[in-house]
Amino acid sequence: MPYALRPAGLTDAPAITELLNEVDRIEIGRPETDLHTVEADLKHPEIVLDRDSWLAFDGDRLVAYGLLWDESAGERVDVDHYVLPDHQPAGELILDALQDRALEKARENGAARAVVHLHLNTEPTLDTELIERRGWHVVRRYHVLQRPLDGAADLVPELPNGIRLRPCAEETDRARVHALYQSSFAEHFDFQPRSYAQWLHDVDAEVLDWSLVWIVGTEESGDAGFLIARDDREAMGWIRSIGVLSEARGCGLGGLLLRHAFAAFAARGRDTVGLGVDTANPTGAPALYARHGMAVHYAVDTWETVLS
Incomplete structure (x- = not known):
C-alpha cells in the first residue's frame, strides 16, 4: 500500500x-x-x-x-x-x-x-x-554530553574577587543576554544572526524559566558571558547555550557558569545534566566540558547538500 x-x-x-x-x-x-x-x-x-x-x-x-x-x-x-x-x-x-x-x-x-x-x-x-x-555529505560533528549530579558535592561555587554573577531577572537583562549571545557565537560554525524578537522565540521565552539564565562579568570589564539552562526536559537538566566574549576567555568564567548551573540543577533534585557541543568548536569548549566531568552521551552529524 x-x-x-x-x-x-x-x-x-x-x-x-x-x-x-x-x-x-x-x-x-x-x-x-x-x-x-x-x-x-x-x-x-x-x-x-x-x-x-x-x-x-x-x-x-x-x-x-x-x-x-x-x-x-x-x-x-x-x-x-x-x-x-x-x-x-x-x-x-x-x-x-x-x-x-x-x-x-x-x-x-x-x-x-x-x-x-x-x-x-x-x-x-x-x-x-x-x-x-x-x-549529501557530512560537514560537522556534534556531541551531546552528560554529567551525573550530586546534591552533596555540586554546591554553589564561591565567586572569585572581582567576579560578579547575576540571574536574568529584568527585560534589560534578557536584552543583554541576547547581545552577549550574538557576540560570543558570531565565530561559530553555522551561526545565523538573530534579532532580539527572533531570539526570544528561539529560546521559547514565554515558557523559559529565566531564573535559570545567568550573566557573568567582572567589575573592571562588565558583562562578559552568559548561560541559558532549561529544567523542562524529562530526561535531564539541559544547558541550552553558554558563551563568553572572546576578550574574556581563559579567565575561568565559563567554568564558573557551568558549576553554578550544576549546583542549581542538583538543588532541584536533578541527577543528570546535559548539553550539546560542536567537536570543532574554536573556543576550546569541548576541553572545558571534559574538565568539568561531562562525557559523550551520543554523537550527531551535520549533513549538507547544495541545490541549484
Missing part, C-alpha cells in the same frame, strides 16, 4: 512526539523528546506548516516526519528528518519534498542556490545511502 503524505498541524504534535521517541529508543536507547519541544518547533514563526512540514503514514501509523525552516533569509536552509527503519521509502518521499521546498525557499529569498543542513545521529534510523546518492 502506498504511503499517505500530508502537512503537519499542531494537533499532530503528540503523534510526532511518539514517533521521535521511537527513533530515540533505536538511536540512543531511551526516549528523550518532550511534547513541548515538538509543539515549539511546529509554532516556529518562520515555518508555514502547509508548505514546510510533512507526515508520512503507513495506514494510520505515522512512520516519517520532515520539517523545514529558514533563519538566514538567504541560501541557508535547515531541515529535520525522521523515519522508522522499516519505512525507508516513506523517508525518501519526505527527502524529495524537503529538497524541492528548500530550493524553492532559497529562490524566494533571492538566492541562486540552497545550502541545506540536516542533523542526524551518527547511527541513524535513516539509511544514509539514500542521502549520499542525493549528494
